Amino acid sequence: MKTHTQQLLKQLQLVGEQLAILIDPDKFKLHQTEAMVKALPSKTDYLFVGGSTATGQQTEACIKSLKQQTDLPIILFPGHYQQVCQAADAILFLSLLSGNNPDYLVHHQVASVPHLRASKLEILPTAYLLIDGGRPSSVERVSQTSAIAQTEVELIVNTALAAEFMGKQLIYLEAGSGALYPVSTEVISAVHKACRLPIIVGGGLKTQHQIEQAYQAGASLVVVGTAFEQQFI
Ligand SMILES: CC(C)=CCC/C(C)=C/CC/C(C)=C/CC/C(C)=C/COP(=O)(O)OP(=O)(O)O
Numbered sequence: 001m002k003t004h005t006q007q008l009l010k011q012l013q014l015v016g017e018q019l020a021i022l023i024d025p026d027k028f029k030l031h032q033t034e035a036m037v038k039a040l041p042s043k044t045d046y047l048f049v050g051g052s053t054a055t056g057q058q059t060e061a062c063i064k065s066l067k068q069q070t071d072l073p074i075i076l077f078p079g080h081y082q083q084v085c086q087a088a089d090a091i092l093f094l095s096l097l098s099g100n101n102p103d104y105l106v107h108h109q110v111a112s113v114p115h116l117r118a119s120k121l122e123i124l125p126t127a128y129l130l131i132d133g134g135r136p137s138s139v140e141r142v143s144q145t146s147a148i149a150q151t152e153v154e155l156i157v158n159t160a161l162a163a164e165f166m167g168k169q170l171i172y173l174e175a176g177s178g179a180l181y182p183v184s185t186e187v188i189s190a191v192h193k194a195c196r197l198p199i200i201v202g203g204g205l206k207t208q209h210q211i212e213q214a215y216q217a218g219a220s221l222v223v224v225g226t227a228f229e230q231q232f233i
């Protein structure tokens with residue numbers, strides 16, 4: 001097995017207040033790649049590529065097209081092991097710890113290993129916590145798990161700390177793509193106070209003010225998908 005550099009993990013641990021734009025291969029149109037890359041906010045640090053229902057082929061075509069237009073690091077954000085693609089730079093090695101579906105706790109991870117053993121992708125061990133964003137999300141539907149209520153702060157903190165004790169390197173607090181409201185600053189700051197890992201926050205972030213609030217509460221990286229995507233539909 002090749003050694004994986006820890007370049008992006010170090011950047012996530014050290015830099016803070018970073019921005020990722022999420023591209024969902026499901027909705028991605030190849031002919032719009034150039035315009036889309038030009039429209040990226042100047043502060044963009046990473047592109048996340050993934051979706052709950054995207055196929056491997058869609059994911060690969062999307063990443064290859066983006067790679068022709070930008071040098072930004074491309075981080076896979078997989079909804080399924082078949083989305084593993086060697087053309088990316090890194091992978092959020094997600095485990096859906098807010099739910100009790102073994103497929104999303106461990107089976108996708110095991111199934112991805114044959115693709116990852118031979119690859120140079122940097123692996124980012126990530127605890128993925130789905131928090132209620134006010135409407136049913138695709139992740140809930142696909143994984144057949146329920147989101148944790150925003151009021152269950154202690155459960156969220158305990159789940160994040162369990163992730164830290166398990167050796168995860170990143171915590172992703174997810175309100176679901178297109179959420180009516182994002183993960184609250186109360187939840188983010190409670191996790192930040194209790195847990196040493198960098199926090200990624202995504203789902204339902206639409207305004208600069210919401211993004212600033214997430215950083216102030218302790219998010220190291222904010223993910224925006226729908227608000228960017230809507231320019232291209
Ligand atoms: C580690 C490997 C290989 C796979 C991980 C598999 C796991 C645990 C996935 C977590 C659950 C899941 C389905 C995550 C998908 C996250 C994602 C990329 C969401 C993007 O948004 P969509 O859910 O596609 O939203 P739309 O409905 O708006 O398209």
Ligand SMILES: O=P(O)(O)OC[C@@H](O)CO
Pocket residue numbers: 022174175176177178179201202203204205223224225226227
């Ligand atoms: O599409 P939005 O609501 O920006 O969510 C982004 C991301 O966190 C979803 O997985």
Ligand SMILES: [Mg+2]
Pocket residue numbers: 024026050051052053054138
């Ligand atoms: Mg999708």
